[in-house]
Amino acid sequence: MNCLPCFNKDDDEEPTDPPPPPPKIESLAHIEPKEAVTSSSKAKTFTFRELAMATKNFRQECLLGEGGFGRVFKGKLQSSGQVVAVKQLDRNGMQGNKEFLVEVLMLSLIQHANLVSLIGYCADGDQRLLVYEYLQMGSLENLLFGDDPDKKPLDWYTRMKIALGAANGLEYLHDKANPPIIYRDLKPSNILLNENYEPKLSDFGLAKLGAGGGKVNPTSRVMGTYGYSAPEYSSGGELTLKSDIYSFGVVFLELLTGRKAIDTTRPNDEQNLVTWVSFI
Numbered sequence: 001m002n003c004l005p006c007f008n009k010d011d012d013e014e015p016t017d018p019p020p021p022p023p024k025i026e027s028l029a030h031i032e033p034k035e036a037v038t039s040s041s042k043a044k045t046f047t048f049r050e051l052a053m054a055t056k057n058f059r060q061e062c063l064l065g066e067g068g069f070g071r072v073f074k075g076k077l078q079s080s081g082q083v084v085a086v087k088q089l090d091r092n093g094m095q096g097n098k099e100f101l102v103e104v105l106m107l108s109l110i111q112h113a114n115l116v117s118l119i120g121y122c123a124d125g126d127q128r129l130l131v132y133e134y135l136q137m138g139s140l141e142n143l144l145f146g147d148d149p150d151k152k153p154l155d156w157y158t159r160m161k162i163a164l165g166a167a168n169g170l171e172y173l174h175d176k177a178n179p180p181i182i183y184r185d186l187k188p189s190n191i192l193l194n195e196n197y198e199p200k201l202s203d204f205g206l207a208k209l210g211a212g213g214g215k216v217n218p219t220s221r222v223m224g225t226y227g228y229s230a231p232e233y234s235s236g237g238e239l240t241l242k243s244d245i246y247s248f249g250v251v252f253l254e255l256l257t258g259r260k261a262i263d264t265t266r267p268n269d270e271q272n273l274v275t276w277v278s279f280i
Helices: 033-037 048-054 097-109 140-145 156-176 231-236 241-257 273-278
Strands: 063-066 070-076 083-089 118-122 129-133 191-193 199-201
Touching: 048 070, 048 083, 048 118, 048 129, 097 118, 097 129, 140 191, 140 241, 156 191, 156 199, 156 241, 231 241, 241 273
Parallel strands: none
Antiparallel strands: 063 070, 070 083, 083 129, 118 129, 191 199
16 A cells, blocks of 8 residues: 655755765875874864873873873863873883874864764974873773772673774774774773763774775784784784774673683683683
8 A cells, every 4th residue: 555655844844964974084104193183173282381281290190091002191271171181102112103193193083972082182392192081980991890899880781881882983983984994902991981981982093094895904013902803813914894893792791791801810711701701
């Protein structure tokens, strides 16, 4: 039976335009941080002095955490009063100027509710710092595996909410960015949470641009974190969008079980979460 179309009072209103697609990301080669940041009106440049004042000269009491890039401090911008997270490059650390540049470029061009927002950066002399929005609940790693005995375990609804948000962030990188972006370092410490436990992916220093089908050429320089990297990438350098999906699967198992991906305190046959799950 044929049905006549239904109309309501809103049907004759002007349709709203769909949101514009993310801008095309060009090659990372030979791009200076300043060039990358100018593509986003929201990104700002800061002097080292401004960020030192914001973090009380990088005092220990402001330290939020430490990773491959360097240390992350809580700060308050003197100009606006905004509370921020300031990541300072460790010049002797595992990641360097290339990773700094990649992160500036990536986060200047892509925006999504489940990706951390870049407020600005500092490339003052040999200083390299990134300024992000501050997320009150910290990282998923601390919430799942922190040593605070008074902290209540995450309830089931919140765990699934976090998993869904992280998946939405990956979907944006894989399906909406042009070309697709392979995140390459999905793990609980890189998933940050706001006061409503809404997750945002952070730390894009290891991200890679994919070609057709989201693949990149095999590489002998395998980056990422043991326990979260896909086997074909860890052993042969084969990097695709599926590498991120594997990492997401490991994080999802951590959310389901409350166990770490790699835990050397457990019996030998339970230390690797993926291996243990495959035999139970």
